[in-house]
Amino acid sequence: MLQIKFEQREQLKQKPGQSQLGFGRYFTDYMFSMDYTEEQGWHDAKITPYQNIEMSPASQSIHYGQSVFEGLKAYRIDDGIQLFRPDQNFKRLNQSLARLEMPQIDEAVALEGLKELVKLEQDWVPSEPGQSLYIRPVVFATEPFLGVRPANQYKFLIILSPVGAYYGDGQLLPTKIYVEDEYVRAVRGGVGFAKVAGNYAASLLAQSKAAKLGYDQVLWLDGVEQKYVEEVGSMNIFFVYGNKLVTPALNGSILPGITRKSILELAQSLGYEVEERKIAIEEVFNAAKNGEITEIFGSGTAVVVSPVGEIKYKDEVAVINDFKTGDVTNKLYEIYTSIQNGKVEDTFGWTVKITD
Structure with a gap:
């Protein structure tokens, strides 16, 4: 079983009103992360407070674009929370990683990390019709090196954002x-x-x-x-x-x-x-x-x-x-x-x- 370190947030955020959500404007209290080095592979799985991350100005993702991401959602149902086809998202994430010569992630590990994060943040899943918790996994190069080659250091994050209904009144508008x-x-x-x-x-x-x-x-x-x-x-x-x-x-x-x-x-x-x-x-x-x-x-x-x-x-x-x-x-x-x-x-x- 995946061992996930946990860092408690000192004070939880005030959640936005469900009528104010929009898309991608608010972020939950916590995020999931792992790091990669050539020596250790993917390691140090943890859930920490959502916060800014420190990167070198020479990080290769900034200069050479080694950055891929995914998008999926969690939904509040009558008796809990559910995801929709997360296995397909992590499968496609690995296809994207392979194309950019980035290290692939164990899909089962990624899914377990996601589940634990969403369980922790379940109060952030909105409940109005059409609303959901948007999930953004992202992998990017962090090695500080200005040579054009695959990086040997990467970071994997999963961040969460409650989002409103795309069709506010429930009507599909052309x-x-x-x-x-x-x-x-x-x-x-x-x-x-x-x-x-x-x-x-x-x-x-x-x-x-x-x-x-x-x-x-x-x-x-x-x-x-x-x-x-x-x-x-x-x-x-x-x-x-x-x-x-x-x-x-x-x-x-x-x-x-x-x-x-x-x-x-x-x-x-x-x-x-x-x-x-x-x-x-x-x-x-x-x-x-x-x-x-x-x-x-x-x-x-x-x-x-x-x-x-x-x-x-x-x-x-x-x-x-x-x-x-x-x-x-x-x-x-x-x-x-x-x-x-x-x-x-x-x-x-x-x-x-x-x-x-």
């Missing part, structure tokens, strides 16, 4: 997305499939460009031909053709979203046809205009699903389903969130209960 045709997010053979900090930094310029045009998110095209749809800035993308869901096939430059994976499995269980393939942006526009595409939605941890009501590509705009949230999107959202919140039976084995 978003507007802008198709980026100048910048690219990733190319096959690169780090697009990994949850690497730099991927998000590289997306910010295009996101600001879209916002100035009045759009909520960027839809990225492939980095070679800029012809095929890949993903939205913080989500995977789905196109609904009546009773069929189509999403871009994973190709090495698309993040293998856990919500994406779960939506595909859920949709199949509900009798929808699912298809993963290359899909050209021209097909999307033509199919949207002639009504063949009946709905579009994004998927991700923060939103679960986010309906898309309008897409802008070059000088052309396509409106989807009269800018209304479709029946398929609504159905998937309702069932998916009901599993997360313990309102319906989890027949998939996705949830992990950590308190009674």
Whole structure:
């Protein structure tokens, strides 16, 4: 069994009101950490007060970007707290670590550390509809060295943040997305499939460009031909053709979203046809205009699903389903969130209960 040191906080924080949460603004009393050196491997597992950390100005993560992270949530249910598919997050974390030549973490150890942390912080899990405790595991290089090579010292942290409902009134409101045709997010053979900090930094310029045009998110095209749809800035993308869901096939430059994976499995269980393939942006526009595409939605941890009501590509705009949230999107959202919140039976084995 993992031995976790514990450092008591002198005084607990005052918790924010549940109506004030937003996203990523408040942090709980404690955090989990481990350190890595070549000599000892991963060691010194501990739960300490949430606090600033000391790093050398020469830490390699600052200069060369060896930093990866994950995002998942804990939910308050009628008889305790549960996680949603945490094994998939730690599996993907190791895939990201491998891509950046960083030491992988024992997934069972990471999960045990997470469980202990959430048990300790269970009073921070909010209870209003749509609310949850956001969980951010992150690994980054700490070795003070200005040479370009894999670092030999790293830190692993898990921090927690109570978050409000993404849809404040419970209604799924369609978003507007802008198709980026100048910048690219990733190319096959690169780090697009990994949850690497730099991927998000590289997306910010295009996101600001879209916002100035009045759009909520960027839809990225492939980095070679800029012809095929890949993903939205913080989500995977789905196109609904009546009773069929189509999403871009994973190709090495698309993040293998856990919500994406779960939506595909859920949709199949509900009798929808699912298809993963290359899909050209021209097909999307033509199919949207002639009504063949009946709905579009994004998927991700923060939103679960986010309906898309309008897409802008070059000088052309396509409106989807009269800018209304479709029946398929609504159905998937309702069932998916009901599993997360313990309102319906989890027949998939996705949830992990950590308190009674």
